[in-house]
Amino acid sequence: MPAEPQKPSLYERLGGIYSISCVVDDLIDRVMTDARLNANPAVNEAHHKVPPPGFKYLVTEMVGWASGGPQKYTGRSMRESHEQMNITPKEWDAFMDDFQQSLDKFNVPAAEQAELKAIVQST
Ligand code: HEM
Numbered sequence: 001m002p003a004e005p006q007k008p009s010l011y012e013r014l015g016g017i018y019s020i021s022c023v024v025d026d027l028i029d030r031v032m033t034d035a036r037l038n039a040n041p042a043v044n045e046a047h048h049k050v051p052p053p054g055f056k057y058l059v060t061e062m063v064g065w066a067s068g069g070p071q072k073y074t075g076r077s078m079r080e081s082h083e084q085m086n087i088t089p090k091e092w093d094a095f096m097d098d099f100q101q102s103l104d105k106f107n108v109p110a111a112e113q114a115e116l117k118a119i120v121q122s123t
Pocket residue numbers: 037042043044046047049050055058059062074075076077081082087091092095119120123
């Protein structure tokens with residue numbers, strides 16, 4: 001029986017870590033300066049406490065890991081790092097809007113966009 005053709009992982013279809021890092025770089029720049037998010041004092045405070053390159057590093061690592069790449073996520077759990085922020089549904093929508101803009105800017109195809117959004121929603 002012929003072997004099933006293997007579908008490339010999401011990581012491969014996104015173009016690997018360099019492509020992922022470019023989207024994350026753009027997304028974090030948007031999120032960290034998003035007035036809709038920084039209106040939340042807990043978010044604003046944390047955004048001015050963590051250096052952007054380190055934050056970008058951790059999110060890049062996480063997306064690499066979650067999309068099937070060889071990376072291992074070494075940061076804190078999403079619950080641990082976000083539970084004190086009291087993120088509201090409106091703030092979540094603002095984040096998803098920033099995310100959409102970054103995905104579109106880098107012309108991420110619809111199928112891969114949907115898979116990435118499902119990963120993000122699951123967090
Ligand atoms: C409204 C949505 C979100 C806001 C406002 C937000 C904000 C923040 C802030 C301010 C920090 C720094 C926390 C600190 O060190 O004190 C952080 C950490 C982090 N966030 Fe988010 N975040 C959001 C959603 C997400 C999502 C959807 C993901 C991933 C899919 C994510 C991934 C991370 C990671 C990897 C860290 C680093 C954890 C660590 O310090 O080890 N965040 N977030």
